[in-house]
Amino acid sequence: MTLTVDRPAPARPGRLLAAAQLAGSLGDGAFLTCSVLFFTRIVGLSPAQVGLGLTLGWAVGSVAGVPLGHLADRHGARGSAVLLALATSASILTFLLVRTPLLFVLAACLYGSCQTGLSAVRQALLAALADPERRTRIRAQLQSAGNAGLAVGAGLGGLALSADTAPAYLTVFVLDALSFVVTAALMVALPSVTTSAPRAGEPKLAVLRDRPYALVTLLNAVLLLRMPLLSVAIPLWIVERTAAPGWTVSALFVLNTVVVVLLQVRVAGRLASIGAAARMVRRSGVLLLASCVAFALSASGTSPWVAFAVLVVGALVQVFGEMLQSAGTWEIGFALAPADKQGQYQGFFGTGVSVARAVGPVLLSTVVIGWGLPGWLLLGAVFLAAGWVMGPAVRWAQSTRVPAGAC
Numbered sequence: 001m002t003l004t005v006d007r008p009a010p011a012r013p014g015r016l017l018a019a020a021q022l023a024g025s026l027g028d029g030a031f032l033t034c035s036v037l038f039f040t041r042i043v044g045l046s047p048a049q050v051g052l053g054l055t056l057g058w059a060v061g062s063v064a065g066v067p068l069g070h071l072a073d074r075h076g077a078r079g080s081a082v083l084l085a086l087a088t089s090a091s092i093l094t095f096l097l098v099r100t101p102l103l104f105v106l107a108a109c110l111y112g113s114c115q116t117g118l119s120a121v122r123q124a125l126l127a128a129l130a131d132p133e134r135r136t137r138i139r140a141q142l143q144s145a146g147n148a149g150l151a152v153g154a155g156l157g158g159l160a161l162s163a164d165t166a167p168a169y170l171t172v173f174v175l176d177a178l179s180f181v182v183t184a185a186l187m188v189a190l191p192s193v194t195t196s197a198p199r200a201g202e203p204k205l206a207v208l209r210d211r212p213y214a215l216v217t218l219l220n221a222v223l224l225l226r227m228p229l230l231s232v233a234i235p236l237w238i239v240e241r242t243a244a245p246g247w248t249v250s251a252l253f254v255l256n257t258v259v260v261v262l263l264q265v266r267v268a269g270r271l272a273s274i275g276a277a278a279r280m281v282r283r284s285g286v287l288l289l290a291s292c293v294a295f296a297l298s299a300s301g302t303s304p305w306v307a308f309a310v311l312v313v314g315a316l317v318q319v320f321g322e323m324l325q326s327a328g329t330w331e332i333g334f335a336l337a338p339a340d341k342q343g344q345y346q347g348f349f350g351t352g353v354s355v356a357r358a359v360g361p362v363l364l365s366t367v368v369i370g371w372g373l374p375g376w377l378l379l380g381a382v383f384l385a386a387g388w389v390m391g392p393a394v395r396w397a398q399s400t401r402v403p404a405g406a407c
Contacts, residue, residue: 027179029153057108069347228360285387287321
């Protein structure tokens with residue numbers, strides 16, 4: 001079974017994919033900054049209703065990613081990516097019609113499914129267009145572009161927050177919808193990918209039977225708890241448990257964004273094999289444990305500046321652990337997926353993000369904020385264990401792969 005593509009000059013797909021990532025992230029940054037306040041202050045939903053709706057939306061999205069990725073494998077990744085980008089744009093506009101909790105849940109499920117499916121298909125498109133030795137580096141470029149877009153978009157969302165009016169919020173929603181139209185237009189310029197029909201008797205969703213890949217995906221989901229760690233747990237910890245000034249929350253977010261934009265590509269460029277990727281993930285577990293210890297120690301004093309300094313140290317260690325984890329798991333997720341099934345495999349691998357978004361906030365708020373130092377140490381030990389187990393899990397998965405050319 002083969003998958004072929006008419007490859008253009010090596011740099012062009014990467015630039016187009018990065019531009020598409022930047023466009024979508026720009027709108028998302030603005031949307032994520034002020035969407036919750038729109039739903040609570042303008043629409044009139046309660047925070048609990050918004051939280052439940054978003055959780056259900058990402059949960060449904062995590063399930064939809066695999067079949068949507070499979071459709072891309074069978075019918076073409078580029079066309080599927082364009083359609084899903086346009087569907088994401090439409091799903092954002094449906095939020096403007098929300099007036100009841102039920103409609104919000106339905107809109108959130110549509111939005112989560114489109115976003116998750118688009119993410120999976122974009123990874124499949126990248127895997128098809130880039131040579132294996134370059135795809136993780138290009139994926140890092142996409143991450144840097146995405147972070148830059150989120151930062152700029154968050155600034156635009158901040159303007160809407162300052163205005164705090166319905167027209168201002170609605171403008172942000174329209175901007176986000178338009179950003180995905182631009183994303184679709186950019187991906188139209190990418191070369192098409194030709195796929196082959198599945199073999200007779202082959203299961204349609206083979207990834208659901210791939211136990212080694214499921215274990216790798218689970219370990220990645222555990223490590224991805226570092227996402228709500230930065231966005232939920234640490235802000236709450238700073239405000240409730242430390243003497244650090246309130247603006248520390250924004251300072252740490254900016255620090256994380258800048259470091260990722262500047263260094264993620266360089267970190268990913270150090271990868272030479274899947275074995276190196278597994279070792280990189282193992283080191284990320286060590287760094288994430290160290291960052292948890294630093295964050296826990298930030299509550300031990302009464303000086304605002306000492307607390308701030310310790311938090312900055314923790315954030316720097318955390319972001320380096322984040323970059324190692326990201327680069328390592330990208331390479332692992334790509335390398336262990338069959339070339340003709342990258343869509344469904346990336347859809348399955350991407351469920352780690354949805355799981356972290358869905359359960360992470362409640363889990364980390366309970367463990368870290370509720371338990372304090374023991375909670376931080378437990379979380380760090382979980383990161384460490386997941387990082388160390390990744391190596392044996394990858395070797396198990398490699399032992400079950402069909403050699404290239406066997407089909």
